[in-house]
Amino acid sequence: MDPMIRLILAQGMLGLNNGVFYAMLSLGLAVIFGLLNVVNFAHGALYMLGAFLALIMYSYMGAWIGMSDLSIGFWPSLILAPILVGCFGMLIERFMLRRLYKLDPIYSLLLTFGVTLVLQGLFINFFNASGTPYPGMPESLRGVVNLGFMMFPKYRLFVIVFSILVCFIVWYVIERTRIGSRLRAGTENPELVKAFGINVPLMVMLTFGFGTGLAGLAGVLAAPIYSVSPLMGANLIIVIFAVVVIGGMGSIAGAVVTGFTLGLVEGITKVFYAPAANTVIFLLMVIVLLVRPNGLFGRQG
Amino acid sequence: MSDVTETTANSQSGIAEFEEGLGDPVLRRRARIWQGIFWVAMLGFLAAAPFFLYPVFVMQLLCFALFAAAFNLLIGFTGLLSFGHAAFFGGAAYIAGHVLKVWGFPPILGILTGTLFAAALGWLVGSLAIRRQGIYFAMITLALAQIVYFFALQMPFTGGEDGLQGIPRGHLLGIFNLNDPLAMYYFVAAVFLVGFLVIYRIIHSPFGQVLQAIRENEPRALSLGYNVDRFKLLAFVLSAALAGLAGSTKALVFQFASLTDAHWQMSGEVILMTLLGGMGTIFGPVVGAFIVVALQHALSGIGSWVQVVIGGTFIACVLLFRRGVVGELARLLRINSL
Numbered sequence: 204m205d206p207m208i209r210l211i212l213a214q215g216m217l218g219l220n221n222g223v224f225y226a227m228l229s230l231g232l233a234v235i236f237g238l239l240n241v242v243n244f245a246h247g248a249l250y251m252l253g254a255f256l257a258l259i260m261y262s263y264m265g266a267w268i269g270m271s272d273l274s275i276g277f278w279p280s281l282i283l284a285p286i287l288v289g290c291f292g293m294l295i296e297r298f299m300l301r302r303l304y305k306l307d308p309i310y311s312l313l314l315t316f317g318v319t320l321v322l323q324g325l326f327i328n329f330f331n332a333s334g335t336p337y338p339g340m341p342e343s344l345r346g347v348v349n350l351g352f353m354m355f356p357k358y359r360l361f362v363i364v365f366s367i368l369v370c371f372i373v374w375y376v377i378e379r380t381r382i383g384s385r386l387r388a389g390t391e392n393p394e395l396v397k398a399f400g401i402n403v404p405l406m407v408m409l410t411f412g413f414g415t416g417l418a419g420l421a422g423v424l425a426a427p428i429y430s431v432s433p434l435m436g437a438n439l440i441i442v443i444f445a446v447v448v449i450g451g452m453g454s455i456a457g458a459v460v461t462g463f464t465l466g467l468v469e470g471i472t473k474v475f476y477a478p479a480a481n482t483v484i485f486l487l488m489v490i491v492l493l494v495r496p497n498g499l500f501g502r503q504g
Numbered sequence: 505m506s507d508v509t510e511t512t513a514n515s516q517s518g519i520a521e522f523e524e525g526l527g528d529p530v531l532r533r534r535a536r537i538w539q540g541i542f543w544v545a546m547l548g549f550l551a552a553a554p555f556f557l558y559p560v561f562v563m564q565l566l567c568f569a570l571f572a573a574a575f576n577l578l579i580g581f582t583g584l585l586s587f588g589h590a591a592f593f594g595g596a597a598y599i600a601g602h603v604l605k606v607w608g609f610p611p612i613l614g615i616l617t618g619t620l621f622a623a624a625l626g627w628l629v630g631s632l633a634i635r636r637q638g639i640y641f642a643m644i645t646l647a648l649a650q651i652v653y654f655f656a657l658q659m660p661f662t663g664g665e666d667g668l669q670g671i672p673r674g675h676l677l678g679i680f681n682l683n684d685p686l687a688m689y690y691f692v693a694a695v696f697l698v699g700f701l702v703i704y705r706i707i708h709s710p711f712g713q714v715l716q717a718i719r720e721n722e723p724r725a726l727s728l729g730y731n732v733d734r735f736k737l738l739a740f741v742l743s744a745a746l747a748g749l750a751g752s753t754k755a756l757v758f759q760f761a762s763l764t765d766a767h768w769q770m771s772g773e774v775i776l777m778t779l780l781g782g783m784g785t786i787f788g789p790v791v792g793a794f795i796v797v798a799l800q801h802a803l804s805g806i807g808s809w810v811q812v813v814i815g816g817t818f819i820a821c822v823l824l825f826r827r828g829v830v831g832e833l834a835r836l837l838r839i840n841s842l
Binding site for chain 2: 242299302303306307308309310312313314316317318319320321322323324325327328332437441442444445447448478481482485486488489492493496497
């Protein structure tokens with residue numbers, strides 16, 4: 204195989220691996236925005252929280268509660284951490300965001316920005332700002348797979364397949380099931396849905412918990428790949444915002460497809476001009492704003 | 505987001521409570537008297553501050569106060585939330601630093617170059633961002649500011665992680681040596697005052713009235729025949745330029761331009777200053793900047809806990825205190841512009 208094509212494929216795979224996180228985070232952001240009309244700045248911080256919960260459950264918790272041999276591994280964390288993050292999200296919704304729904308949505312953006320600073324500051328104080336590796340990668344996912352054009356880490360392949368599955372399930376539930384139809388109805392006209400006897404405030408709280416839980420899940424998946432650091436979410440959320448502007452927040456499928464595609468584009472950019480890899484998504488956002496201001500999948504501004 | 509909800513939102517938050525010229529003459533006179541008191545207090549503080557406070561600290565205060573006042577022109581008087589104002593503040597600091605240090609520009613020319621750069625950058629960012637409204641506007645400005653941040657990190661002249669160091673203060677008009685703390689202080693105080701007066705003038709001009717009309721009800725302003733996008737863009741450019749003026753001045757004071765000035769956290773801080781002081785008030789951003797900078801100094805011993813405190817203040821402001829200090833004061837005094 205031509206080495207150039209090989210390089211493009213390899214970087215593309217690594218890019219797709221980042222795209223997984225763009226897709227999962229912008230998916231959660233889109234779900235929350237759809238029902239609550241809230242742009243959750245804390246989404247990145249909750250992703251960081253998910254990664255830290257996995258790390259804490261694996262490396263620290265045992266020592267903290269005096270049972271040094273207690274350690275919760277990757278698989279239980281994959282379920283527990285998102286649930287905990289989702290519960291934390293629901294607390295934020297119940298006690299803070301709920302009071303802002305009647306106001307301009309910029310206030311909820313500012314509130315979640317404050318939450319981001321608090322979470323980030325707390326973790327910088329208690330953990331190393333520069334990051335800690337997560338040692339709990341399961342034995343069965345160690346090693347590499349031969350993809351023909353490159354040796355690809357088994358774990359990363361798992362993350363790609365698993366996330367595509369999660370994104371598909373979320374899309375299916377929201378667009379094709381009864382629960383999803385209620386959710387979408389609640390987005391269109393909460394008063395009418397209330398009249399049908401559906402507890403809209405509860406539904407809103409659960410949706411926020413679900414969206415933030417997705418961020419937590421992405422965090423756990425990220426922990427074995429990147430080092431777990433308090434700043435991992437903050438840097439990501441700005442990229443996610445650009446992804447969301449490009450895709451438009453109106454559509455769930457749009458958010459997912461845009462996320463994966465942009466990860467791929469970013470990876471391939473590394474082949475041709477590495478310094479631009481940081482900014483290529485932002486530059487694409489500029490182009491989209493010039494050509495299709497409402498985003499690729501957006502309905503209206 | 506429908507406009508109805510946005511309008512109710514504004515009037516609840518106090519942004520909308522700027523209706524000078526309405527109401528009875530007694531109230532107008534009272535407002536004028538209180539504004540006069542604030543002016544006298546501010547001018548008195550400007551003149552006397554270096555004799556009872558550390559001048560560098562006061563200069564830092566003034567730079568941030570001007571930055572926040574410039575930001576308030578956008579959020580408070582046009583209703584646009586920019587989440588990327590650090591790009592203009594920090595970007596101008598780098599440009600001013602570079603022309604002062606490498607090209608040997610005199611101080612005033614250096615600051616003006618930084619300001620002009622910020623205006624040009626503001627035009628670029630603004631003309632892209634006004635293509636979307638509301639929450640998207642905030643996200644776009646944040647993302648565009650991140651491009652500027654990466655430039656500051658990667659360009660050869662910025663010094664990367666180390667920042668641009670050793671910017672000379674030089675001589676003002678070739679006469680006053682700015683290495684003298686008092687001379688430097690009064691120069692910064694003058695820059696602040698000029699910037700603040702420009703903002704005051706803008707707010708009270710017919711142009712400023714149109715901006716407030718756009719903030720209150722954009723579709724109506726549009727249907728009255730105003731070219732809303734041009735007004736928004738001009739407000740954005742003015743706000744960016746004044747933020748650049750503050751950034752360039754800060755670079756001259758500290759002889760240093762750093763990545764911190766261009767980071768998104770700085771964009772967040774200027775939002776907090778404005779929110780805390782009172783969005784859409786005249787003196788609010790100045791008060792807010794003083795509180796935040798003083799808080800940072802007072803808490804500098806506890807390291808990164810400062811971030812937790814700042815974040816907590818943010819949450820508290822949004823939940824309980826949306827009018828801000830000056831906004832609440834104006835409400836207590838029952839006047840509608842302070």
